[in-house]
Amino acid sequence: MSSANLSAHEALTRLREGNQRYAQNVRSVDSLVSHSRRDSSLQSPIAVVLGCSDSRAPAEIVFDQGLGDLFVIRVAGNIVAPSQIGSVEFAIERFHTRLVVVMGHTLCGAIDAALEAITNANAPYSRSMGSIVDHLRPSMEALVHTSLAQDPEKLRREAMRANVRASVNHLRHGSEIIERLVLEDGLLVIGAELDLVTGVVTFLDVSAGEAQPVSEARQSVPPPSRR
Numbered sequence: 499m500s501s502a503n504l505s506a507h508e509a510l511t512r513l514r515e516g517n518q519r520y521a522q523n524v525r526s527v528d529s530l531v532s533h534s535r536r537d538s539s540l541q542s543p544i545a546v547v548l549g550c551s552d553s554r555a556p557a558e559i560v561f562d563q564g565l566g567d568l569f570v571i572r573v574a575g576n577i578v579a580p581s582q583i584g585s586v587e588f589a590i591e592r593f594h595t596r597l598v599v600v601m602g603h604t605l606c607g608a609i610d611a612a613l614e615a616i617t618n619a620n621a622p623y624s625r626s627m628g629s630i631v632d633h634l635r636p637s638m639e640a641l642v643h644t645s646l647a648q649d650p651e652k653l654r655r656e657a658m659r660a661n662v663r664a665s666v667n668h669l670r671h672g673s674e675i676i677e678r679l680v681l682e683d684g685l686l687v688i689g690a691e692l693d694l695v696t697g698v699v700t701f702l703d704v705s706a707g708e709a710q711p712v713s714e715a716r717q718s719v720p721p722p723s724r725r
């Protein structure tokens with residue numbers, strides 16, 4: 499596909515249209531795959547997607563995109579650690595991709611694990627699993643002590659959103675390269691949530707991802723290095 503130099507908003511439109519096809523069960527991905535395979539020596543992904551490893555949340559399928567269209571980073575809980583930042587930097591510099599999406603999803607086991615760890619100090623996690631949980635906890639710790647605690651479903655959804663916002667914030671401000679390209683070259687870093695039941699992806703705070711201060715997000719999310 500000729501997707502080189504697509505603007506962030508053009509890319510966002512493609513993702514929205516692709517997700518509409520997915521949610522309506524009219525995916526066109528087979529033709530895209532065969533089309534892209536003809537020129538596999540090149541890639542010009544239209545978007546970078548940082549998503550959860552959950553087997554029900556593959557970005558290429560939920561956005562109905564083919565080979566070469568998306569640069570996908572997947573890790574449980576769509577957390578941001580140095581290797582995720584490095585992967586994003588690589589894609590936006592090498593391929594000039596101008597849209598970065600952090601995508602959380604409903605029914606996320608990693609979010610559940612973090613909520614459990616907050617409420618149960620003896621939750622059994624290995625050190626490596628614990629490091630993922632530790633990335634997740636700061637953004638959702640405060641939620642557990644609000645009235646949301648009375649409504650587990652709502653708490654899970656708000657915790658997922660808080661984590662997406664924290665990951666977006668970490669990407670926007672945890673890398674000089676990303677920060678510069680947001681300010682000077684039209685890079686957009688936004689959050690999204692995938693509803694596993696309907697298949698619909700909702701983009702969050704699109705306008706806040708543009709080249710302007712995101713002071714509100716900055717204040718509401720604890721710094722990533724707190725723990």
Ligand SMILES: [Zn+2]
Binds near residue numbers: 552575603
């Ligand atoms: Zn998940």
